[in-house]
Amino acid sequence: AKQDPVINLQEIFKRYQQTINDSFDLYLYSLWLLKVIISEDKKMAERKKNKLIQTDEDAIFQPKLSTNPLSQSLTMNENLIRVFNQKGWKSDAIDSSIPLNIYKSFLQTEAYKTYQESINTDIADHQKVLLALLKFCFDDERFVDIIEDFRPSWIDDESILVGTLKKTIKALPVFGDFYNAYLPDRAATQDFGKELIIQLYQKMEPINNEIIPTLTNWDASRVAVLDMICIKLAVCELITFPSIPTKVTVNEYVEIAKMYSTDKSKEFVNGVLDRLMKKLTAENKIQKEGRGLDK
Numbered sequence: 015a016k017q018d019p020v021i022n023l024q025e026i027f028k029r030y031q032q033t034i035n036d037s038f039d040l041y042l043y044s045l046w047l048l049k050v051i052i053s054e055d056k057k058m059a060e061r062k063k064n065k066l067i068q069t070d071e072d073a074i075f076q077p078k079l080s081t082n083p084l085s086q087s088l089t090m091n092e093n094l095i096r097v098f099n100q101k102g103w104k105s106d107a108i109d110s111s112i113p114l115n116i117y118k119s120f121l122q123t124e125a126y127k128t129y130q131e132s133i134n135t136d137i138a139d140h141q142k143v144l145l146a147l148l149k150f151c152f153d154d155e156r157f158v159d160i161i162e163d164f165r166p167s168w169i170d171d172e173s174i175l176v177g178t179l180k181k182t183i184k185a186l187p188v189f190g191d192f193y194n195a196y197l198p199d200r201a202a203t204q205d206f207g208k209e210l211i212i213q214l215y216q217k218m219e220p221i222n223n224e225i226i227p228t229l230t231n232w233d234a235s236r237v238a239v240l241d242m243i244c245i246k247l248a249v250c251e252l253i254t255f256p257s258i259p260t261k262v263t264v265n266e267y268v269e270i271a272k273m274y275s276t277d278k279s280k281e282f283v284n285g286v287l288d289r290l291m292k293k294l295t296a297e298n299k300i301q302k303e304g305r306g307l308d309k
Contacts, residue, residue, distance in 0.1 A: 023215050030211060034198050039101075040165050041178055041196060046103045047113070047160060048179075049089045051151065053105075054117035055080035078130060079147075082140040087187030094193060112156050120150050144183045152176060170274070206255075214250040221249050228289050237282075240275040244268075244283050249290055256303040260291055 059077035062068065079085060088094070098104075105113075120126055125146035129139060151157040152172075161168050168175070178196050185192070214221065225245055226234050234242070248267040252260060264287045272280040294300045 023212070026211055026215065027208065030207065036165060037171050037174070038197060040161075040168055040171055040175055042097060042101070042193065043103065043164050044161065044175060044179055045088070045094065045182070045193070046098050047157065048148070048151065049094075049098075050105055050108075051113045051117050051120075051147070051157075052080050052085050052089055054114050057114075058117070076130070078135065079126070079143065082135070084137065084140040084144060084183075084186035087189065088182075091188065091190075091192070093191045097193070108160060112160065116151065116154055116156055119154065120147055123150060125150075141183060141186065144186070145180065148176070148179055148183060210247065210250060210255075213254045214246060217250060217254070218246075221246055221253075224249060224290065224294065225286070228286055228293065238275050238279060241271055241279050241283050244271045244275070244279075245286055245290075248283075248287050249294070252291065252294060252300050256301055258302075260295075260300060260302065264288070264291060 055077045059075060059080075062072040062075050065072055080089065123146065125143060129135065129143040129146075132139060182188070182192075182196065225242075229237065237245075244267040248263055251258060251263045251267075255263075264284070267287065268280055268284045271283040275283075291300070
């Protein structure tokens, strides 16, 4: 925050909101890709049906992957199709051979073969094969390349993205604008997130004055940018948000540093925050409300 001396609070909010919007778009785009891949199942059935000389395998092929009620509730959802069209996501936007080849590769998996060969398939079976398809896609370089072309920084949201897609599949069949249930939580992104930005922006100088003396044997200008951002945000949260336990704050920012910064960031950020927390507590600058929140 405020690493760029020219950027103002309005621009920070604009970038923050864009990041949130991008994350939701990534979720929708992933659903679109899954829809395209599942749709290859129907095309395969048509090709087998129209063959002049059919094999025994062609004759018994059933497009269960695309015609089961769970898949259809997703691929034929009018609201979702309307969103895809509004965003300009159409099958000709990518090389058509890619979803076809991903689909063909999935046909060779044990998960698909077991599903295809089962006679009395139920909702649990449909859900299981769709979850298997989801895992297969995110393990497939071709699928990941398409996602990466759409959003180069997608890896930052990978765990949340995959988790949300799993929730979506487990909630099938879905209806209407079901996808809006997966919009980023307003309380977290707007109420808390924006307030944290405002507080840090306004208190940057006193927060810096708390941090710099704690960086024993370190030149503040040489600390990794992401490490310093994590430390500043953590200090701001410690002194500004009385309802958040200190341990929760420290643990969260240590984990963020571990995920996105250098190999040594976890230990460094944890050490600095530990010293700062003890110092700020001794100076009575951390005030927590509620039972157990003083820990």
